[in-house]
Amino acid sequence: MLKGNKVGLRARHEDDIPVLLTELYDDVVNSSRAEAGPWRPIVPGSKDPRLVVDDKEQGRVAFSVVELGGGTLIGSANLWGIDNHNRGAHIGLGLLPSARGKGYGTDVVSVLCHYGFIVRGLRRLQIETLADNTAMLRSAERNGFVREGVLRSSAWVMGEFLDEVLLGLLVQEWKPGSKD
Numbered sequence: 001m002l003k004g005n006k007v008g009l010r011a012r013h014e015d016d017i018p019v020l021l022t023e024l025y026d027d028v029v030n031s032s033r034a035e036a037g038p039w040r041p042i043v044p045g046s047k048d049p050r051l052v053v054d055d056k057e058q059g060r061v062a063f064s065v066v067e068l069g070g071g072t073l074i075g076s077a078n079l080w081g082i083d084n085h086n087r088g089a090h091i092g093l094g095l096l097p098s099a100r101g102k103g104y105g106t107d108v109v110s111v112l113c114h115y116g117f118i119v120r121g122l123r124r125l126q127i128e129t130l131a132d133n134t135a136m137l138r139s140a141e142r143n144g145f146v147r148e149g150v151l152r153s154s155a156w157v158m159g160e161f162l163d164e165v166l167l168g169l170l171v172q173e174w175k176p177g178s179k180d
Contacts, residue, residue, distance in 0.1 A: 001066075002063070002111050002114065002115055002119075003068060003111070004068075004107040004108070004110050004111040005068075005107050005110075006067065006068060006102075006103060006104055006107045007065050007066065007067060007068060007074070007104050007107045007108055007111065008065070008066045008067075008068050008071075008111075009063035009064070009065060009066075009077055009108070009111050009112070009115070010063060010064055010066060011053070011063070011064070012052075012053045012062055012063070012064045012076075013064065016064045016073055017052070019073055019096075020064075020073075020075075020076050020094075020096075021042065023096040023097065024075070024076065024094045024096065025042065026041075027097075029158060030094075030097075032157050032158050033130060033133070033157055033158075034092075034094055036155075038156075058082065058084075059080065059081060059082045059083075060078060060079070060080045060081075060082065061078060061079045061080075061082070061115075062076065062077075062078045063076070063077045063078060064076060064077075065077050065093070065095070065099075065104070065108055067099075067104075073096070074095055074096050074098075074099035074104060075093060075094050075095035075096055075099055075104070075108070076093065076094045077091075077092065077093040077094075077108050077111075077112055078091075078092045078093070079091060079092075079112060079115065079116055079120070079125075080092055082120070082122075086123075086124075087121065087122045087123040087124065088122060088123060088124040088125065088126065089116055089120070089122055089124075089125055089126070090125070090126050090127065090128065091109060091112050091113075091116075091125055091126070091127050092127075093105065093108045093109070093112070093136075095108075100135065101135070105135055105136065105138075105139040106138070106139040106142045106143065108139070109127075109139045109140060109142075109143045109145075110143050110176075110177070112125070113125060113143055113169065113174055113176075114176060117171045117174055122171070123170060123171050124168060124169070124170055124171070125145075125168070125169050126166065126167065126168050126169075127140050127145060127166075127167045127168075128151070128164050128165070128166055128167075129164065129165055129167070130155060130157070130162050130163070130164055130165075131150065131162060131163040131164060131165050132162065137165060137167075140167045140169075141167070143169065143174075144169050144173055144174055144175055145167040145168060145169045146167060146168060146169065146173075147165055147166070147167055148166045148167060148168045149165075149166045150163050150164070150165055150166070151163065151164040151165075151166060
């Protein structure tokens with residue numbers, strides 16, 4: 001398990017999947033804001049590709065996020081779009097509603113940076129998030145990410161186009177453990 005100050009990132013367990021599905025992906029609004037495509041219902045018992053981990057897939061590493069204190073599942077995190085040639089990847093995370101607003105997101109981003117830069121030897125990490133996702137923007141910037149641009153009207157979400165913010169962090173700019 002990778003450990004931060006408040007959270008641990010561990011392998012996905014089979015019993016994590018129903019909780020994540022119910023708490024994150026069955027919520028139409030939350031899922032629509034987090035996914036690149038339209039929300040769609042998943043047949044109960046089917047293997048949801050967003051949650052089932054394929055150890056053979058080289059471009060994505062998925063984690064379950066747990067509280068360090070008691071090991072309670074509080075979300076999902078991943079490094080995706082891993083490009084070993086250019087040594088870059090994207091960060092994604094989703095916290096259960098009960099875990100939001102407690103500083104876990106900032107810690108998750110920190111642990112993902114450690115994983116990407118130290119464990120994987122990447123050079124650049126990137127985050128794309130909706131412009132009104134102040135929690136993610138704050139978590140990214142507290143970890144040293146810099147706003148590199150705005151993708152205007154690039155995301156169709158619940159009946160309207162929204163802007164996305166692109167943030168990047170280079171390994172030489174990263175300060176482990178710094179969360180202003």
